[in-house]
Structure formats: structure tokens, C-alpha cells
Amino acid sequence: MKLTPIAFALGTMFVSSAAFAAADFVTVDVNADGQISMEEAAVKVPEMTAEQFKAADANGDGVLSADEYAAAMAQ
Ligand SMILES: [Ca+2]
Ligand SMILES: [Ca+2]
Numbered sequence: 001m002k003l004t005p006i007a008f009a010l011g012t013m014f015v016s017s018a019a020f021a022a023a024d025f026v027t028v029d030v031n032a033d034g035q036i037s038m039e040e041a042a043v044k045v046p047e048m049t050a051e052q053f054k055a056a057d058a059n060g061d062g063v064l065s066a067d068e069y070a071a072a073m074a075q
Contacts, residue, residue: 022073025066035063048072 028036028044041048041064048056056064056072064072 025069028069035065036069037063 023044025036026032028040030040030043038050038053041053052072053064056068058068058071059065
């Protein structure tokens with residue numbers, strides 16, 4: 001039964017990674033400036049259309065902040 005805790009830990013890891021099926025912010029923010037440009041979204045989140053990007057850009061500054069991206073991914 002010594003393997004049981006390890007199996008449980010592995011199972012927990014898989015569950016955790018499944019919760020991040022969508023690319024997470026730091027992955028999409030290729031140049032690490034803390035914002036996601038439309039170009040970065042197009043490369044890392046190709047299923048996001050320009051219309052969806054603009055809808056996610058709540059303050060209309062042309063880039064997505066971490067909060068804006070998280071809100072868009074939560075929909
Ligand atoms: Ca960026
Ligand atoms: Ca914005």
C-alpha cells in the first residue's frame with residue numbers, strides 16, 4: 001500500500017492540469033509584458049476570434065490584462 005499516496009498525488013496533478021485546458025496567461029503572454037496582444041492571442045489561442053478578443057478587452061486599450069483574459073476564459 002506504499003504506492004497509494006503516490007498514485008493519489010499523480011491523480012491530483014492530472015485533475016489540476018485538466019482545470020487549465022485553456023492556455024494560461026503566462027503561456028499566452030509570449031513577450032512577458034503582462035498583457036496579451038491580439039498577435040499573441042492569435043498564435044496561442046487560435047480559436048479566439050478578433051471579435052472575441054475585442055469583447056474580452058473590457059477597457060478597450062487593445063490588449064488583454066490578466067483579469068480581462070481570465071474573465072474571457074471563464075465564459
Ligand atoms: Ca504580451
Ligand atoms: Ca484591455
